[in-house]
């Protein structure tokens with residue numbers, strides 16, 4: 212309990228955290244949480260990791276669908292995002308995102324010790340999901356990756372630009388580079404407009420220091436991929452301009468996992484789950500089918 216008389220901790224939007232579902236991370240920062248609990252007995256836990264500059268609210272439709280399949284879905288806004296505390300779209304160490312995800316996953320596992328756990332991650336949330344599963348290789352029944360950040364976009368990461376980013380990071384780490392161009396998020400302009408209008412999204416420029424953390428995460432994944440043996444599903448659009456599809460192809464081709472699937476969406480943009488309606492619908496169907504097929508049969512079912 213906060214000491215008597217202390218002002219209540221409030222979200223960046225001014226809402227007291229005592230009025231919001233939240234967890235407090237290892238650095239004492241409050242992370243806003245969302246939960247989608249099925250009516251009956253849940254069959255599995257699903258943690259959703261959102262991408263850079265967004266928050267977990269836009270995953271409501273996906274979570275509602277998963278809930279219909281008796282899955283208990285949970286998520287939080289990463290440090291520096293949405294209704295959580297922290298410097299906007301910045302992080303001292305990418306590992307903080309993974310540590311906080313494991314804290315939330317462990318909390319939910321303690322409440323539902325017998326349920327299998329899945330992770331669904333999009334973009335930077337895909338990188339968080341991959342590195343989280345790599346830290347606990349035996350803990351997850353499956354990982355679904357929607358246009359994950361696996362490799363740098365070769366256009367934006369030419370050796371010269373990487374060299375300049377590293378140089379600038381030492382000189383002016385708070386300097387901002389370009390911001391995420393929302394027109395590349397989706398071919399559905401209503402989705403682009405919703406993203407641009409969502410005040411919980413960060414629309415400022417990307418700090419050089421944040422870009423460096425993303426690069427470090429990309430380098431970590433490159434080292435980890437040859438030892439990935441957990442089950443995963445990759446969904447990626449081949450017209451994605453924000454996270455190059457070559458990263459997903461490389462992960463699919465180079466991981467030793469015997470249970471891996473990649474589905475390419477011809478012409479698909481970055482946020483596939485918010486792309487044209489037929490694509491968004493297909494993505495929901497693919498991921499709900501893959502997850503439900505990957506729920507291990509319980510001993511009671513086997514006993515029947």
Ligand SMILES: O=C1CC[C@@H](CCC(=O)N2CCC(COc3ccc(F)cc3Cl)CC2)N1
Nearest residue numbers: 262263265334335360422423425426453482
């Ligand atoms: O629906 C939605 C709304 C938000 C979006 C998710 C966005 C997201 O998470 N991205 C896309 C941009 C990508 C830039 O990458 C870098 C930039 C500089 C750098 F120096 C090194 C890297 Cl790697 C990182 C991952 N999806």
